[in-house]
Amino acid sequence: MVDKNKTKKELMNELEELRLQFKDFERSIEDGTDIPDKTFRLIVESVPNGIVMTDNMGQIIFLNSQAEKMFGYARRALLGKSVEELVPEGFRHGHIKYRSSYVKEPRTRPMGEGRDLFALRSDGSQFPVEIGLNFANSDSGVVVISTIIDITERRNTEKLLNEREQRLREIMDNTTDAIIVFDDKGVVETLNREAQRLFCVNSIEKIDEIWATVTPENKENFSEKLNKVSEGKRITDYETERIGKDGKRISVSISLVYMNEGQGRFIETIRDISETLVMRNKIIELEKAQIIGKMAEGFAHHMGTPLASMLLRVQMLKDDIPDLAEYKNVGEKLNSIERQILYGQKVIQRLLRFVGRPENEKSPEIVSNLLEESMEMIRPLINKKGIVLVGDMEDNLIIFADTNLLNLVFSDTMMNAIDAMPEGGVLSIISCKDDETQFVNVKIKDTGVGISEETIPFVFEPFFTTKPAGKGTGLGLSVAKRIVHDHGGDITIESKEGRGTIVSISLPILNEEKIN
Structure with missing residues (x-):
């Protein structure tokens, strides 16, 4: 009985051993030394594979018991028959040609060499086989010795493995x-x-x-x-x-x-996770916006009441000052304080309106006028810090804007520039028309400490600030960016450490048709 669990290597070794035995048998024939029939029969019957021996005409002259079991024939039923009886009909013609060619030029053919082979049982069923060929010379011509292994189980195992591999590939690909x-x-x-x-x-x-x-x-x-x-x-x-x-x-x-x-x-x-990161960043931005809203509400609550109280007292002082020339200087200072308080109240109102996302109250505005208003608000602080203010603004460039919100952007950006020049410097405010894009370009340029290259990508992030603790919330530029984008524009920063900063704001210009 063939052990179907044996590996191909083990079977090949057995075939080689059998081949050597037949070589010994062949030499004994050539030397004239007889091997007893009993010894010969023990050799071929001990082999776990089917053995079929044919003469040079392809007639079966011997087969062992394993071959009988494999093909389902009694030994006497095959002796003297053509070996093509064991070959499926579709392969017989080709087998005859191959057999004739082999007898003319016999050689040892190891197991598994060449083609897929099939054999035919007595009941007409076909099964896959591996066949090793060897030969021996006798007085009547070449004797062909075929060693046959039924590889049905191996093929079934290979098919199962291939199916599993295909299923695994389908799972991987899906x-x-x-x-x-x-x-x-x-x-x-x-x-x-x-x-x-x-x-x-x-x-x-x-x-x-x-x-x-x-x-x-x-x-x-x-x-x-x-x-x-x-x-x-x-x-x-x-x-x-x-x-x-x-x-x-x-x-x-x-x-x-x-x-x-x-x-x-x-x-x-x-x-x-590209899309996941985009969604994650959107959630972070939303959470930051919610925090900004809460901070704005708290800021308005804590600052609104003191400012209102201060405004009331300033107005009372103004009413109490005699209308005399010697008190004129005091009156001017009180007027300046009043303007600053009113400006602070406007900033609170703008921030609350922006966080709440109301419908913006936009109207045609001249850019240079908006910049002049913001410059006027910071002028006292500039004079105090010894900063030179330079304005170079093109007139009559009209944009569609919410005055309060854009003033907040301009003034907050100018305040950042002032903070960057603690030892004094030059603050330049420039505006001009870009004929190609039909945008007005506003540049707020300082000669201050500048921003490091590593820091620039984060300056528009909420709560990011380069100022010392307690000197800023980091909300200014993040809010400014949202306001500018709401106006259809863009805001960018160029800076080098120790060489100052330029904040560029571009806004679409209104043509005459839109103004009318």
Whole structure:
């Protein structure tokens, strides 16, 4: 009985042993030394494979008991018959040609060499086989010795494995995550359909090494994580960036496991989180906006009442001052205090209105007039700090604006410039028309301490400030950006540490038709 659990290698070894035995048998014939029939029969019957011997005409002259069981024939029913009786009808013509050619030029043919072969049982059923061929010379010509293995079980196992592999491939290709399998050296062995999409490769192209997808600044960190995973640790939800074949960076979340079976392999699951990060940032912005609203309400509550009280007292003092020339200077100072208090109340009202997102009250306004109003508000502070104020503003450039909100933007930006020049300097206010874009460009330029290159990307973030603790909330530029965008414009910052800052604000100009 054939042991179907034996490996192909074991069967090949048995065939080789059988071949050597037949070589001994052949030499004994050539030497004239007889081998007893009993010994010969013990040899061929002990082999766990089917053995069929044919003469040079293809007639069966011997078969062992394993061949009887394999083909379902009694031995006497096959002796003297053509070996083609054991070949399926569709293959017989080709087999006759091959057999004739083999007899002319006999050679040893190992198991599994060449074609897929099938044999025919007595009941007409076909089954897959592997056949090894050898030969011996006799007085009547070449004797062909066929060693036959029924590989039905092996084929069934291979089919089952192929089906499982196909199901696994279908599962991998239908998952929403990218999956890449690579070895200890980083050589990619498998990647699923989502990985091909994510990294911009098709079924023909491939990623040779996992390192081709890792950004330069993350290579060392990724190497450390591979070492940890190979030591038995598991990496999950590691957020980083990867690079596709098109050079585009992708925000991803990665999980890594290590399969330490034979040659070690890493299995990497990659999820594209680009949209998730966008949503996360939107939620953060919303939360910040809610905090701004609460702060604005608290600010209005705590500052509104004291300002109202101060305004009342200033107005009472003005009423009490005699209308005499010697008190004129005092009256002017009280008027200045009154203007500052009224301005503070307006700022509170603007902030509350903006946070509440009311319908803006916009009207055609001349940009230079708005800038002049803001400059007038900061002039006392500029004089006190020894700052030179330079204005170069083009006249009659009209925009559609909410006066209160844009004044808040201009004045707050100017205050930032003043704070950046504690030792004095030059504050330049410039406005001019861009004929190509039909926008007015406003530049507020200082010669102060400047902003570092690393800091600039964050200056418009809520609560971000470069000022010392207690000197600013970091709300000014974030609010200014929202106001400018609501006016259809844009705001940017250029700065170098120690060389000052330029805040550029662009706003769309109204044409005469829109003004009318």
